Amino acid sequence: MVDDSLCFGTFELRPKQAVLLDGGRRIPLGSRALAILTVLARRAGGLVTTDELIQFAWPGVIVEESNVRVQVAALRKALRDGMHGQRYIVNESGRGYRFIAPIVSAALSGLEPRSEVIRWHQRAPSLPLIGRDKAIADVVERLGRERMLTLVGPGGIGKTSVAMSCMARLADLGRKEICFVDLSTLDDPSRVAAAIASALHLPLSGEPIPVILRALRGQSALIVLDSCEHVIVAAATLAETLLLSCSGIGIMATSREALRCKGEAVYRLPPLQVPPNEDAPSATDITAFSAVQLFAERAATSLNPVSITPMNAGTVARICRQLDGLPLALELAAACAGTLGLDILASGLGDRLNLLTQGRRTIARHETLRAMLDWSHDLLADDHRAVLESLSVFRTAFTLNGAIAVAQMDGVSETDVVAAVLQLAATSLLHVDKADTTAIYRLLDTTRVYATEKLVASGRLDQARRQHADYVRMRLAAAEAEWKAARQDDWWARNGSLVEDVQAALDWAFSPEGDARTGIELTISSAPLWLGRSQLGEYWTRVTQSLNRLIATDLGGGREEMQLQLALGHLVFHIHGPGPAEVLAFQRALEIAESTDDVPSMTTAVWALAHERGVMGDHPAAMSLCNKLIALGESEGNLETAAIASRTLALTKFRQGNLVEAQRIGEALVAEHRPVGPSFGTVYRYDQTTASRANLACVLWIRGHADRALEMVRGAVADAAEARNPSSLCYILSSCACPLAFWSGDNELAAHYIDLLASETQRNAFAYMQGWADRYRRIWTARKAGVDVAGSNIIPGVSNLIWFDRQILVSIEAGLLSGPDLVDTGARQASWCGAEVLRAEGERALRSSETDRQVLAERLFVEALDVAREQGALAWELRAAISLASSKRKGKQPHAAFGILQPVLERFSEGFETTDLLAASVLLNELRNSA
Numbered sequence: 001m002v003d004d005s006l007c008f009g010t011f012e013l014r015p016k017q018a019v020l021l022d023g024g025r026r027i028p029l030g031s032r033a034l035a036i037l038t039v040l041a042r043r044a045g046g047l048v049t050t051d052e053l054i055q056f057a058w059p060g061v062i063v064e065e066s067n068v069r070v071q072v073a074a075l076r077k078a079l080r081d082g083m084h085g086q087r088y089i090v091n092e093s094g095r096g097y098r099f100i101a102p103i104v105s106a107a108l109s110g111l112e113p114r115s116e117v118i119r120w121h122q123r124a125p126s127l128p129l130i131g132r133d134k135a136i137a138d139v140v141e142r143l144g145r146e147r148m149l150t151l152v153g154p155g156g157i158g159k160t161s162v163a164m165s166c167m168a169r170l171a172d173l174g175r176k177e178i179c180f181v182d183l184s185t186l187d188d189p190s191r192v193a194a195a196i197a198s199a200l201h202l203p204l205s206g207e208p209i210p211v212i213l214r215a216l217r218g219q220s221a222l223i224v225l226d227s228c229e230h231v232i233v234a235a236a237t238l239a240e241t242l243l244l245s246c247s248g249i250g251i252m253a254t255s256r257e258a259l260r261c262k263g264e265a266v267y268r269l270p271p272l273q274v275p276p277n278e279d280a281p282s283a284t285d286i287t288a289f290s291a292v293q294l295f296a297e298r299a300a301t302s303l304n305p306v307s308i309t310p311m312n313a314g315t316v317a318r319i320c321r322q323l324d325g326l327p328l329a330l331e332l333a334a335a336c337a338g339t340l341g342l343d344i345l346a347s348g349l350g351d352r353l354n355l356l357t358q359g360r361r362t363i364a365r366h367e368t369l370r371a372m373l374d375w376s377h378d379l380l381a382d383d384h385r386a387v388l389e390s391l392s393v394f395r396t397a398f399t400l401n402g403a404i405a406v407a408q409m410d411g412v413s414e415t416d417v418v419a420a421v422l423q424l425a426a427t428s429l430l431h432v433d434k435a436d437t438t439a440i441y442r443l444l445d446t447t448r449v450y451a452t453e454k455l456v457a458s459g460r461l462d463q464a465r466r467q468h469a470d471y472v473r474m475r476l477a478a479a480e481a482e483w484k485a486a487r488q489d490d491w492w493a494r495n496g497s498l499v500e501d502v503q504a505a506l507d508w509a510f511s512p513e514g515d516a517r518t519g520i521e522l523t524i525s526s527a528p529l530w531l532g533r534s535q536l537g538e539y540w541t542r543v544t545q546s547l548n549r550l551i552a553t554d555l556g557g558g559r560e561e562m563q564l565q566l567a568l569g570h571l572v573f574h575i576h577g578p579g580p581a582e583v584l585a586f587q588r589a590l591e592i593a594e595s596t597d598d599v600p601s602m603t604t605a606v607w608a609l610a611h612e613r614g615v616m617g618d619h620p621a622a623m624s625l626c627n628k629l630i631a632l633g634e635s636e637g638n639l640e641t642a643a644i645a646s647r648t649l650a651l652t653k654f655r656q657g658n659l660v661e662a663q664r665i666g667e668a669l670v671a672e673h674r675p676v677g678p679s680f681g682t683v684y685r686y687d688q689t690t691a692s693r694a695n696l697a698c699v700l701w702i703r704g705h706a707d708r709a710l711e712m713v714r715g716a717v718a719d720a721a722e723a724r725n726p727s728s729l730c731y732i733l734s735s736c737a738c739p740l741a742f743w744s745g746d747n748e749l750a751a752h753y754i755d756l757l758a759s760e761t762q763r764n765a766f767a768y769m770q771g772w773a774d775r776y777r778r779i780w781t782a783r784k785a786g787v788d789v790a791g792s793n794i795i796p797g798v799s800n801l802i803w804f805d806r807q808i809l810v811s812i813e814a815g816l817l818s819g820p821d822l823v824d825t826g827a828r829q830a831s832w833c834g835a836e837v838l839r840a841e842g843e844r845a846l847r848s849s850e851t852d853r854q855v856l857a858e859r860l861f862v863e864a865l866d867v868a869r870e871q872g873a874l875a876w877e878l879r880a881a882i883s884l885a886s887s888k889r890k891g892k893q894p895h896a897a898f899g900i901l902q903p904v905l906e907r908f909s910e911g912f913e914t915t916d917l918l919a920a921s922v923l924l925n926e927l928r929n930s931a
Helices: 031-042 050-057 065-078 133-143 159-172 189-199 208-216 229-245 290-300 313-322 327-340 342-347 349-355 369-378 382-391 400-407 414-426 445-458 461-482 488-495 498-509 516-525 527-532 536-552 559-576 580-596 599-615 619-636 639-656 659-672 688-702 706-722 726-744 747-764 767-784 803-812 834-847 853-871 874-890 894-906 915-930
Strands: 005-008 011-014 019-022 047-049 089-092 096-099 104-106 148-152 178-182 221-226 249-255 264-268 431-435 438-442
Touching (some): 005 031, 005 229, 011 031, 031 050, 031 065, 050 065, 050 096, 133 159, 133 264, 148 159, 159 221, 178 189, 189 229, 290 327, 313 342, 327 342, 369 445, 382 400, 382 445, 400 438, 461 488, 461 516, 498 516, 498 536, 527 726, 536 559, 559 599, 599 639, 599 803, 639 659, 639 688, 688 706, 688 726, 706 726, 706 747, 726 803, 747 767, 767 803, 834 853, 853 874, 874 894, 894 915
Parallel strands (some): 148 249, 148 264
Antiparallel strands (some): 089 096, 431 438
């Protein structure tokens, strides 16, 4: 028996015998080379100077340093140093040499037969795993070609469960030699080898590593090292020793970070899939996601069972999202769902660390979320803990620069932050994504809640939040700088989620410890994010909060108030509709803009006021404001102002009934095809390109070009949806696309546009335009059911609608309004649908009980024809001709009816599949036959 053997890789050095063995085969080496190897191996990891090596190998002899280099070279050749990436001896220039491979020192006799008998065993999971089929298949496949694979992921993600399922799968495939080693209970890294020996049922009477190596040599087996993170150095060293010494051994490890030993491959275990953030998901839709499946299965088998229903589907989906698809958190939540109730559970997850405590009794660190996170937190160095805690102020993903900006403070340098981020990512406390070439980090929500608690306790919360607000302000400035140059999709991909960090920064800014001026600035500069992310209600609160602070500090009358008033006017319009409150906000903004000569803001305010006057039917005031816009554009040479002035003029001409001029201006705008979108600070306007095309489509339809109009409005809707400007999209749908579909009689297209308008207005909280979606839906449903819309009361409060909205209804269904409700000005004819108003009154007269109703009706139809001809409104002219011809036919005057209808119908060159032209063709044939 040899008492002083040194094992490394496939080699065994026996100093007392002056022998080096490789897999049991003796390697011929000179005595001096063996002497040098012995001293290096015995002091493995430490530096041995050249003088020390000379004294050990050539005692009492004076030799040159070159002799050492010759012997070391011979050693490296014998050890195959450098081949296949393996390194044993490294030189430190001018100092000496270092042996860097793991060493095992014990009483080994490679000549004795192995006497230990290994008892192999497998552990199967107690429950089938939900949502892990792909992970198990991937891991099993990789274990077939990798000698060492580490399953990496945050605590509670199910690494142990997946590893055990992989063991069971391998056993089913015929691999029986598997050993599971639970390292989670160890509190001393030096006990790792003993734990492996114990799991293998090997006798222990001394140093366990030689016993393990002797038992495993010649075996073909898989060793599973579970929960390595707290003993990671010892586990990595021993794993590497096993791989080097026992060629038939494979290793599967689980850890919150990679072991970083030679030959290791890594499989990062993802969370379970969670439902997307939708307004009203169905029970069927959400059960397709593995996180929901796990929650449902555990909730159904809990003490007070809970099932997923259509009523609670949205709440369940929200719970699964809040818990990041983390299996442990989902199981803990499901266990108390029946006791607490889903609504209370969802609303109480802010205190999830204390709330979710019904965990597995068999694993102490999994009994609560807090215990699981304490396990990871306690393994961190102090400065890494400080960085983790500071990063909890982020509400969404961040870059390394963001981490530095927030976490660098007294006692924590930039270098410390970089090192900490790398370590936190390695230990799965930070989730890492890739955006182009930049690494993007984020905290799982449960980790963020835990780290926030620690940050509060540390006393550094206010400083971290202040630095976070400064960083958000810098990010918004960078986003504004790239607004025009970047593609909109790319811009939103990079900056869209920033609105969540803006919210967090504003919470701090308007708190007693915060800085209100910073909050006001952030409220203004973040406007595109709130509007593009459909958060008008929340933004209304922030704008009002900022205005109140501004006025309270006597800082009104400047740029800040102007921008806030513009935002307020925009919000009032979309939530409450046109009216005095909207006008008040925009007039105040205009007053300040004029005093500061701010042309972009003047343009926005004047445009909004012109639009308000136009929909109210005050054409002189609207035209006066249009002229003001035109003057602004001409004086400044501003393309954006000129574009909005031209579009507003075209729209005002259209509403006045000057269709020819509206078409001329509109076609010139579309022909230029100059995509002049709003600047970053003026996002309250509609997109000029899409709005101009949609408005022109209405003009073209009324002028008799239905096919061209429908094609144009389809393109405008598609482009507005892609442009992430919800106010533009909803304006186009409500004022152009839905009416065009109704006018054309295309029920399928109308249903599509109504659905889109309803979903967009609901998602964006556009209450005013949501009213239009409801009215359109009522008309469509009544027509589908065959209800006489003209004689029904399907739209309540119709007489309270503003001028333009009533005009839209008249153009869609003349019988919806009657008498004074049709118009509220004496100038009926000064309107884009003046002819339709007159025809509607004629149709109402026909339905009345008056004795001369036909005479009165026909007089109104003739008047409608005259107005339509004067305006060039061929579509309205055809409708008036159909009404008059039908009346003449009933009056036994088929020849007169034919003469009225035929010349109008002959002037059409397109739109022959629209309802009006089809009806006119049928009526004309009937008149021709009866004549």
